[in-house]
Structure formats: structure tokens, C-alpha cells
Amino acid sequence: MRNIFIYAGTENGKKDKDIMNFFYQVNDNYYQLKGVYKMSCCHSGKNKKNIFGFIKGNKNTRNIDNSLKLHKKLVLVGNPNVGKSVIFNCLTGTYATVSNYPGTTVEIFKGACRINNVSFEVIDTPGMYSMIPITEEERVTRTLLLHEKADLVVHVVDAKNLQRMLPLTLQLIETGLPVMLVVNMMDEAEKLGIKIDIDKLSEILKIPVVGTAAALNRGIDILKRRVYEYVRKSAA
Template identity: 60%
Template sequence: MDCHNCNRSCHHAGRKHRRRFGFFWQKARKEICEEKLLKIALVGSPNVGKSMLFNALTGAYVTVSNYPGTTVEVARGKTVIHGQEYEVIDTPGMYSLLPITEEEKVARDLLLEEKPDIVVHVVDAKNLGRMLTLTYQLIEAGLPVLLAINMMDEAEQLGLIIDREKIEKELGIPVVTMAAAQNAGINELKERVAEYVKK
């Protein structure tokens, strides 16, 4: 197992507990660490297809609906890319790093506590401009962000054409386009995730 990554993901987590449990905690923590998975967190505003993507990646089933705010609890599952196991975390929707509702707070806390190895920001291709503000905030926060532009099929129906490379250049992070409902672009996303984490 690649322990370099796992040190990184364990280092800051659980500081509060460590203080409380002292020596014991440190020891227990280390043991967990050795089996630690790489973590992929899916974030984005409500109703952009995070849960759909989660299902596509993990083969598990969480309820997917065309209704914002249906994921209020965190779902976890596993996926394998090139023989490497990853933990995938589906989060409730968030519009910005500055939380207004409780669900947004849950999503932010999760993002900060879990220290994911990669944060996949899922956005709706039809509302790119509005959603990129969160991408900027995630980059600002120093998180390892990958932008996944979802619902390309619907955007195409609306006659929207998106220049992926241009966005990649502007933002300086990897960008993939996909249509999770059609299962399109999932493999490319996996490739890019693996590439990103290796760096």
C-alpha cells in the first residue's frame, strides 16, 4: 500500500480526539492508517448528478432523483481503478464554502475532516458559469480539485458546445466532460483521477 499518501490523509484528521485519548489514539490511528484507502470526494451544488456518478463509480445504489437536496446524509462506497482501491464519498449539495443550510455545513465539514486525496467537483454543463464559483473556492482552499462537467447530453440538446481544454487552461486543473446518466465519460474520469492522484 502506498503509505506516503496515507500519512498525508491522516496527519491532520482527528486532532481533537488525539488530545482526548492521548497515546492510545495515536497508536490506534496508525494501525488504521496502514490500510487507509485513497479517498475521492464528490462535491457540487444540489441536483448535478453526484449520486448518479456515485452509483456509476461504485456499483452501489443510492437514491437518485431529479429533485435538489435529496442527499442529506453521506454515502460511501468503493471503486477500483487500475487495481488501486478508492473510497468514494458522496456529499450533500453545497453552493459555496460559506454554508447557509445544515446540509451545506455537513458537506463542508466532511470536506475538511476527511482530507480527500481528490475532490471531484461535479457541475451541470448547462449552468457552468454559476457553478464555477465553487470550483474557484475549492482551488483557493488548496484542495486537490478535478472538475467534472456533467449532463453534457442535456447541454448538447440545448445547443451548447463546451470547450473543455479552454476551461482546463483557465482553471489550471484537470477537467472532464461526461453524461453520468448515459454512463458516458465515466472511464475517462477514472483515468484522470488515477493520473491526478499519482502526481
């Protein structure tokens, strides 16, 4: 986040130099108040932005989508070597944290991204083949899926081996998780003459489906838009 200089006070006039703790960033131009503090105005570079409109109940909030929590959790799952990590990097950029899942030596990657006015914690899980775990990595991923309360589970599959990977998609759906399917490596499938009707697949599975070639950055913008549309619809 760029440096922001804010002049503000609470109800009793108290000044707070670390006032950014009271805000969520909505977009490049606006910041939303977290609590019930009465603020004056903030300065970002040369531009002043009046933020009274963000106070709950003010009529000027009509242009802000208040139906969404500003923080969502997105979990990436899939077989090994399907491009999960590439999609993770496309969403989050170069910065990520790596830590062992509690009680194990299995590494979990976490990053963050922002789509419109919503910030996402993005979790890249170890590769798994089934919700019936065999390896420690699969046990960790299953536990994470069942206990992390993800707002959206993005199942990444290899377009060249779609039939072999769809059983896990069905297991995720049957578990009751909010699932989106990402058919990755579409470029490689096309070179092999494999044609996949994304819309038809979505109709059959009754979940959102997106085709990508993440290594070429193809389909990532569409993926972001569909993720945002999904969480927006879920909040309605």
C-alpha cells in the same frame, strides 16, 4: 471479491486460514503483501500465483507501481441535481453505506471502487452552493471537506449552468483542496446548442476537467482514467 484459497505461513511457520487479511488486491491476478510476512504461494481457482516478488526489496517488484498508497479517498461535491449520485453509482456500483454525519441528521453515502491497482473510498456529500454554509447540509459538506483529508475532490457541475456553478469551483481551489472538475450532462447542453471547450476550461482553471453524460455512462471511463492519473502524479 471472489473466493481465494491461499496456502501460506509466517516467518515462524504459523498457518493462518484468514490470510487474506495480510493482502491488498493489486489487480485480478496479483495480491500485494501488507506487512513483512514471508509467504509461500496462493491459489485462485486453478491458477497458482507466486507472490515472493511482492516482498519488499525483491527485484521482481520492478513491474509493480509501489509509489501509490493502495487506498485513496475521493469526495464528490456539487450543487443539488447535477448528477452527483449518478456518478457515485457509476463509480461504486449498487452497494453503498448510508450514515448520519457525526452529531447531525445529515446523511452521507459511502462506497468503494478500484481503478487499476488503487482502491478508493468514494464519499457522496450533500448538495452545496458555497463554501460559506447556510444550511446544515452545507455545513456538513464543508466540515467534511476540511477535515476528511481527501486525496481528490471531484466537483460535479451541470453543463447547462456552468457559469453559475464555477464560483464554487474557485472557492474549492482557493481553499487549497485537490480539485477535479466534472462537467456533467454534456448531452443535454449539446441539445441546447451549448458548446464547452473542456481543454480550454482546464487550461484556465489549471485543474483537470472531464466532460460526462453520466446518465448515459458517457465519459465515465475517461473520468476513472483521469482520477488514476491524478493520484499517480500526486504520489510522484
